[in-house]
Amino acid sequence: MxxxxxxxxxxxxxxxxxxxxxxxxxxxxxxxxxxxxxxxRLPFLEKQLALYFEAAQVAGKLSVYTTNENDWSDAERHFWLLYFGEVSMVEDGQVLDAMNTFAIRLREYTDAVRRNVGDPEPKKDSVRSAASDLTQVIHKSIVDAWFPEPPVVRPAQITRKGP
Known part of the structure; x- marks a missing residue:
């Protein structure tokens, strides 16, 4: 037995x-x-990463510059080049939505300044908010692209050591 x-x-x-x-x-x-x-996917991911950083940097500049600063027109032109050009080739759906929202807010602000209609500061606040949202969405897109799924650690793989 x-x-x-x-x-x-x-x-x-x-x-x-x-x-x-x-x-x-x-x-x-x-x-x-x-x-x-x-x-x-590394060549694509590296290009996407570089363009995402560039787009976030330009959005940040546009959220703090004023339209009467010398750098404003260069930054605005740079944004529109990225928006209609290279970023549109590599962005995912969420970044596309965030870029579109930022573009709308930017256009509303610049139109208000150019037409000299009321106080443009609330529109500038919406540009800042859209820039912040864009950078958060870009961050999420980068993490999702580079780390498709977090590694799973099973409890048996964790070892604890005494003092």
Whole structure:
């Protein structure tokens, strides 16, 4: 009887170890596939990253510059070049929406200043808010693109050490 129970325990232990080894191999394969996926997309991701940083920087400048500063027209021109050009080639849907919102707020502000209608400061506040929203959306897009899924750490992989 003891031999039967011992044999069953050995079989159970062996099968459990095999199942765990297969699960570990599957996890490794998934991690490697994700790494290869990011590696294959690396040229695109690097270009997207550079353009996202450029768009965020220009939006930041436009949110603090005033229209009578020398740098305003260069920054505004730069934004529209990015908006209608390169960024539109690499942006995801959420960044597209945030860029559109920023463009609308920017146009409302510049129209108010050019027409000299009322106080343009509330419109400038909406430009600042849209710039902040844009940078947050860009951040999320970058994280999602570079880290498609966070690695899962199973409790068995965590080891605690004493003092």
């Amino acid at each position: 003891t031999a039967i129970i011992g044999g069953l325990w050995i079989s159970f232990t062996y099968l459990e170890q095999q199942r765990q080894a297969q699960a570990d191999a599957n996890d490794r394969a998934k991690r490697e596939a994700k790494a290869q996926f990011v590696q294959a």
